[in-house]
Structure formats: C-alpha cells, structure tokens
Amino acid sequence: MSEYAVELKRVSKHFGPVVAVDGISLYVRDGEFFSLLGPSGCGKTTTLRLIAGFELPTAGEVFIGGKLQGEIPPYQRPVNTVFQNYALFPHMTVYKNVAFGLEMRKVAREEIRQRVLEVLEMVRLPGVENRKPSQLSGGQQQRVALARALVNRPKVLLLDEPLGALDLKLRKAMQLELKALQQRVGITFIYVTHDQEEALTMSDRIAVMNHGRVLQVGTPEDIYERPTDRFVADFIGETNFLEGQVMGSRTGEAVVVVDGILTLHVPLERNVGMGEKVTVAIRPEKISLHADPPDPRAVLGVVKELVYTGTDSRYIVQLTDNVLITVRQQNVGIGDSGRFALGAPVYLHWQPQSARLLTA
Amino acid sequence: MAVQPRSRRETWRLLFLISPSLFWLIIFFLIPLLLVFAISFGQRGIYGGVRWDLTLRNYVRFFDPLYLRIFYRTVIIALMTTILCLIIGYPQAYFIATRRPRWRNAFLLLLMIPFWTNFLIRTYAWLLLLRDQGFINTFWTSGLHGFLLRLAEMIPLPIWDALLRATSTPLPLFGTDGAIIAGLVYDWLPEMILPCYAAIERLDYSLVEAAQDLYANRFKTFTRVILPLTMPGIVAGSVLVFIPSLGAYVVPDLLGGAKSIMIGNVIYSQFMAVRDYPFGSAISFVIMVVMLVGSLIYFRMGSEGSR
Ligand SMILES: Nc1ncnc2c1ncn2[C@@H]1O[C@H](COP(=O)(O)OP(=O)(O)O)[C@@H](O)[C@H]1O
Numbered sequence: 001m002s003e004y005a006v007e008l009k010r011v012s013k014h015f016g017p018v019v020a021v022d023g024i025s026l027y028v029r030d031g032e033f034f035s036l037l038g039p040s041g042c043g044k045t046t047t048l049r050l051i052a053g054f055e056l057p058t059a060g061e062v063f064i065g066g067k068l069q070g071e072i073p074p075y076q077r078p079v080n081t082v083f084q085n086y087a088l089f090p091h092m093t094v095y096k097n098v099a100f101g102l103e104m105r106k107v108a109r110e111e112i113r114q115r116v117l118e119v120l121e122m123v124r125l126p127g128v129e130n131r132k133p134s135q136l137s138g139g140q141q142q143r144v145a146l147a148r149a150l151v152n153r154p155k156v157l158l159l160d161e162p163l164g165a166l167d168l169k170l171r172k173a174m175q176l177e178l179k180a181l182q183q184r185v186g187i188t189f190i191y192v193t194h195d196q197e198e199a200l201t202m203s204d205r206i207a208v209m210n211h212g213r214v215l216q217v218g219t220p221e222d223i224y225e226r227p228t229d230r231f232v233a234d235f236i237g238e239t240n241f242l243e244g245q246v247m248g249s250r251t252g253e254a255v256v257v258v259d260g261i262l263t264l265h266v267p268l269e270r271n272v273g274m275g276e277k278v279t280v281a282i283r284p285e286k287i288s289l290h291a292d293p294p295d296p297r298a299v300l301g302v303v304k305e306l307v308y309t310g311t312d313s314r315y316i317v318q319l320t321d322n323v324l325i326t327v328r329q330q331n332v333g334i335g336d337s338g339r340f341a342l343g344a345p346v347y348l349h350w351q352p353q354s355a356r357l358l359t360a
Numbered sequence: 361m362a363v364q365p366r367s368r369r370e371t372w373r374l375l376f377l378i379s380p381s382l383f384w385l386i387i388f389f390l391i392p393l394l395l396v397f398a399i400s401f402g403q404r405g406i407y408g409g410v411r412w413d414l415t416l417r418n419y420v421r422f423f424d425p426l427y428l429r430i431f432y433r434t435v436i437i438a439l440m441t442t443i444l445c446l447i448i449g450y451p452q453a454y455f456i457a458t459r460r461p462r463w464r465n466a467f468l469l470l471l472m473i474p475f476w477t478n479f480l481i482r483t484y485a486w487l488l489l490l491r492d493q494g495f496i497n498t499f500w501t502s503g504l505h506g507f508l509l510r511l512a513e514m515i516p517l518p519i520w521d522a523l524l525r526a527t528s529t530p531l532p533l534f535g536t537d538g539a540i541i542a543g544l545v546y547d548w549l550p551e552m553i554l555p556c557y558a559a560i561e562r563l564d565y566s567l568v569e570a571a572q573d574l575y576a577n578r579f580k581t582f583t584r585v586i587l588p589l590t591m592p593g594i595v596a597g598s599v600l601v602f603i604p605s606l607g608a609y610v611v612p613d614l615l616g617g618a619k620s621i622m623i624g625n626v627i628y629s630q631f632m633a634v635r636d637y638p639f640g641s642a643i644s645f646v647i648m649v650v651m652l653v654g655s656l657i658y659f660r661m662g663s664e665g666s667r
C-alpha cells in the first residue's frame with residue numbers, strides 16, 4: 001500500500017496541437033485536502049479528468065492508491081467527482097441521484113436507504129429526497145452533487161470548482177463547511193479552483209499550475225510566504241517585483257542593485273552568479289513606513305499616491321526614477337494619525353526574509 | 361404561472377398575427393374535416409353520390425370482421441415499421457450526434473439526399489428490387505443458383521440438393537407484408553432519425569460522465585441515463601413514423617400487390633373505385649380518432665418518463 005492516495009508521474013495530455021497538461025508529477029497524500037490552483041485554461045480540469053479516467057494520458061502514469069490505472073475506465077476507478085455544473089440527473093429525484101452509485105454497485109436496498117439519508121443529513125439537506133434537482137436552489141444542488149459523490153465513500157473525491165457558481169457569501173460559508181466535512185470523513189480531496197483565497201483557506205497543500213505545468217507545491221504558507229516562482233508570487237496575493245542585478249553575495253545574502261542606484265540585501269537559498277539578472281519580490285503588507293530610518297538598511301522614498309481602503313492605507317512610494325513600490329499599512333489609529341502625506345519622504349523597512357530572490 | 365389578463369387591444373393584435381394560419385386551417389382543414397364528418401353519416405347514392413342522412417350504418421359496417429382484420433394488419437404493419445425505424449434510426453442518430461459538429465451536418469445531409477428523389481420513384485425502386493424478376497431474385501435464381509450448381513459439381517455434399525432447390529425459384533418478397541414494411545421503413549426513417557438526433561444532441565454529455573463516474577458501465581449508462589433523457593425524441597419520432605404508416609396507401613398499393621392491403625387502400629377504393637363516400641369517410645374518422653387517442657396516451661407516457 002502506497003502512502004499516496006494519488007500519484008501522477010510525468011503525465012502529459014495533448015489535444016491535437018494543444019498541450020493541456022505538460023509532464024506534471026504530483027503526489028497527493030492519503031487524507032489530504034489538496035488543491036490545484038491556477039488561471040483558467042491552465043489544465044486543472046484536464047488533470048482531474050485524467051485521474052477520474054475521462055481522459056487517458058498521452059504520456060506518463062496515473063496511480064490511485066498505489067495502483068497503476070492505465071486504461072481502467074472511469075466506472076472502475078475508486079474515485080468520485082463533483083462536477084463543475086453538478087451534472088445532476090434531471091429525470092431522477094434527489095434520492096435516486098444520491099442512490100445511483102450504490103445501486104450500480106448492487107448495495108442492498110436497505111443499506112442504500114440508510115446511507116442516502118445519512119449523507120443527506122451530513123450535507124445538511126434532509127427532507128428533499130423526493131424533489132427533482134430543478135426544484136432546488138443552486139446551493140442545494142451543490143450539496144446534492146456532493147452527497148451523491150460522498151455516499152460512495154470513495155478513496156479520493158475530485159472537485160472541479162464546486163463553489164464557482166455560488167454567490168460570494170454562500171461560497172465563503174461553503175468553503176468552511178467543505179473543509180470541516182473533509183476533516184470529518186477523512187477522504188482525500190483533490191480540489192480545483194482558480195480562486196487563490198479559496199485555495200489558501202481550505203487546503204492542506206496547494207499545487208500552483210500555469211500553462212499545463214506545476215510550478216510549486218506546498219502548504220498555503222509555503223506558497224504565500226516562500227514562492228519560488230515569479231508567476232506564483234504574482235498569482236497569489238499582491239507582490240512588488242523589483243528587477244535588478246546581483247552585485248555581490250555574502251554568506252546567505254545577496255546584494256542586488258536595482259535601477260543602478262538602489263541597493264537591496266536579499267536572503268539566498270541558492271547560488272547566484274555575479275551580474276546575474278534577478279527579481280526581488282516583496283509583499284506590500286510586509287513593508288513598514290517610518291519617518292526616521294529604523295535600521296541602516298531602510299530604503300528612502302517619496303509618497304506618490306495614497307489610497308484609503310478602510311482597513312488599510314495603500315501607498316505608492318517612488319524609490320528611484322523608474323521604480324515604484326506598493327506598501328500596505330493597516331489603519332491602526334483613526335483619522336490621519338500615523339499616515340504619511342503625499343510628497344513626504346519615508347523610510348521603507350522589512351524583515352530580511354520578507355524579500356524573495358526569484359530568477360528574472 | 362397564471363395567465364395574465366390581456367388587454368383587448370393585445371387580443372386583437374394576437375388574433376391578427378395568427379390570422380393567416382387560422383385562415384388556412386379553417387379553409388383547408390376544418391371545413392373539409394367537418395364535411396367528411398357529415399358525409400360519414402350519409403348513405404351511398406345509387407350512382408355513387410351522397411344521400412344525406414343521419415345513420416350510424418357506416419360505422420357499424422366498419423366492425424365487420426373483413427375490415428377489422430385489415431385494420432388489425434394495418435396496425436401491426438405500422439407498429440413493425442415504427443419499431444424497425446427505431447432500431448435502425450436511434451443508433452444512427454446517436455452516431456451522428458456524437459460526431460464533431462462539422463461532421464454532423466455532413467452526415468445529416470447524406471441522410472437527406474435520397475429523399476430529394478420523388479416519393480413514388482423511390483417506392484418504385486423497391487418494386488424493382490423485390491419483385492420476382494427484380495434485382496434480388498435475379499441474383500438469387502441465376503447468379504447464386506448457377507454458382508452453387510458449379511460448386512456442387514466440384515464438391516459433392518449432401519446439402520446441395522436443398523440449397524439448389526431453394527435457389528431455383530424466386531424468393532417470395534414482393535406482395536408481402538414484409539415488402540410493405542421495407543418500403544415504409546425506407547420512406548419514414550428520417551422522421552425517426554431527426555427527432556432522436558435532436559434529443560441526443562441536446563443531451564448534456566457531463567451527465568453521461570457522471571453516470572460513469574458513479575460506476576455505471578456503458579450498458580447501464582445507456583439504460584439509466586441516455587435512454588430516459590432522450591425519450592422525448594423517441595416518442596416524437598415514433599408518432600411521426602406510426603401515423604403516416606397507419607394511413608399509408610401508395611406503398612402497400614405498389615409493394616403489397618393484390619394480396620397485402622392496408623386500411624388506406626380500403627379508404628382509397630371506397631372513394632375512387634366503389635364511390636361509397638360515406639363509408640370511406642366513416643373509416644377515415646375511426647382511424648383519426650384512434651390515432652389521436654393513441655398519440656395522446658403515448659405523448660403523456662413519454663413526457664412522464666423523461667420528467
Ligand atoms: N477536449 C478538449 N479538446 C481540445 N482542447 C481541450 C480539451 N479539453 C481541454 N482543452 C484545452 O486544454 C487546455 C486546458 O483546459 P482545462 O483543463 O479545461 O483548463 P482549466 O480547467 O484549468 O481551465 C485549454 O487550452 C483547453 O482549451
């Protein structure tokens with residue numbers, strides 16, 4: 001028995017000239033809430049369909065529970081899918097929809113009844129057994145789709161943007177509910193979303209995808225705090241990118257010169273060559289503003305723009321002729337106290353490890 | 361939803377919009393229908409005219425075993441035609457509907473091309489195929505027979521006798537119910553394929569995937585999901601084939617010979633040969649009522665199955 005619920009080994013999927021999935025490898029642990037995160041068209045759905053068996057890989061191998069899937073058809077794989085549009089059978093009642101998988105596996109009638117009612121209770125949807133899907137709201141349909149998959153107690157549950165069609169408030173509530181449900185039942189979830197906040201909130205681990213490739217796999221904190229790739233840093237949250245050149249390196253630290261005059265000290269996680277072009281990434285909320293330099297490494301700039309957004313103030317600060325940087329400060333006080341005026345000189349300061357060195 | 365009370369002006373506007381079709385229906389459908397209905401209570405005049413009356417004689421006469429037997433045969437032939445059209449047409453519709461969009465239209469076009477030929481000519485073609493001196497029997501009695509004859513000379517086997525005897529006379533194809541059914545199936549097949557195609561093409565393919573995801577193999581996916589969801593197409597196609605088959609008279613006239621006739625031929629001969637208009641009208645009316653009631657029940661069944 002493998003420790004992984006699902007493994008993809010160098011899997012590719014081509015549709016004619018289109019490379020939807022480009023040699024990805026993924027290792028999803030048993031009982032994990034694993035998200036595939038990326039912009040629309042990056043190959044998330046295709047990856048999920050490769051696991052479910054609706055598509056066969058052009059190259060590479062898919063394992064479920066340590067077993068090579070090869071050309072095993074979808075109806076023989078121990079996974080169930082919650083489809084993006086729910087795909088509830090319109091000619092069957094909710095009860096029949098949820099019972100479908102159990103009936104196909106010839107579970108005894110009495111047990112089916114018990115399990116269906118139980119799972120409807122679990123998704124907090126009791127009493128709608130005899131309705132048709134068209135008589136339910138979008139949120140209720142979503143729960144039926146979830147129940148229809150969960151009732152089979154699959155090894156892995158595949159969810160393709162299951163909350164995409166719900167309004168914001170319902171979506172937020174369902175995120176927490178889904179996460180709690182997953183922890184309760186202990187089934188491995190592979191969850192597809194293009195919503196970074198959703199992925200950060202719910203996942204144990206996230207794989208960030210773009211153009212059919214996996215760019216980084218890690219915990220939400222890894223992905224947010226320690227992005228290894230410019231796309232990842234940009235896609236998740238807001239980031240300042242400062243392009244510069246390595247002008248020297250000391251133990252564990254590189255000296256990067258931006259725009260010819262601005263010197264930054266950035267922690268090193270790999271070797272860089274002298275003169276190499278690099279990008280320094282710093283999140284706006286990691287920077288603090290000061291009237292006097294708190295540290296010899298603080299950087300001086302001028303406030304060019306100030307936007308009040310309720311919880312925060314957003315500053316655009318000019319560092320050099322060509323470099324602007326965004327800074328977010330929480331509005332701790334009330335009124336103008338602690339805020340900097342337009343045109344005022346400010347010192348920018350951040351923890352050394354808040355700056356990330358990325359390949360240009 | 362409750363019907364909103366309409367303003368008088370809107371009622372007039374709607375009436376105006378439907379007036380051309382209303383006019384058409386009244387002149388060419390309703391009035392002739394009422395005429396036929398009235399005639400069906402009359403009596404045949406001595407020289408073939410209609411003597412107006414209010415008798416039920418014509419309706420009673422329909423229940424004569426002679427006509428009932430023909431009517432029964434007609435229903436069976438129409439049913440067989442419908443079932444065969446379904447068996448041939450549904451898989452074909454499924455095949456077309458699951459091709460790529462640009463291929464679908466090409467296949468539909470191919471399907472329609474034979475039907476640009478005149479209906480009579482197409483039916484006549486079947487006559488050339490099926491009759492005793494037709495293409496099939498020419499092949500059977502000379503081509504195949506001769507071939508077997510030569511084979512029998514070379515390899516002696518006990519079965520040759522039976523085979524040679526069978527191929528020495530033409531197959532009884534022409535003038536049978538089978539010939540009529542073949543002609544009707546050929547004529548009405550598109551009427552089955554098109555509604556089935558429309559229903560299958562409209563089917564949300566993710567439902568098929570959902571069924572497979574829930575452990576249904578191909579067969580179960582078909583019986584539990586695809587078939588019930590495309591039932592409206594099957595119902596529509598069946599009605600579109602069954603009704604004209606029930607009223608067919610050209611096809612049985614040409615392919616049924618003297619032995620096999622359908623109720624359509626009886627009606628035809630009442631009007632054109634015997635000139636008993638009242639009896640012909642009565643039969644027409646009985647059939648119309650049977651069709652109407654049958655279709656209503658069938659549609660009700662179909663829409664329940666798919667809802
Ligand atoms: N059946 C298909 N035929 C052709 N191209 C496809 C097919 N399915 C997906 N693609 C292409 O593959 C790429 C990835 O699609 P998809 O996996 O649906 O992305 P995502 O779910 O991340 O939005 C897209 O460019 C899409 O157009």
Ligand SMILES: [Mg+2]
Nearest residue numbers: 041044045046
């Ligand atoms: Mg998708």
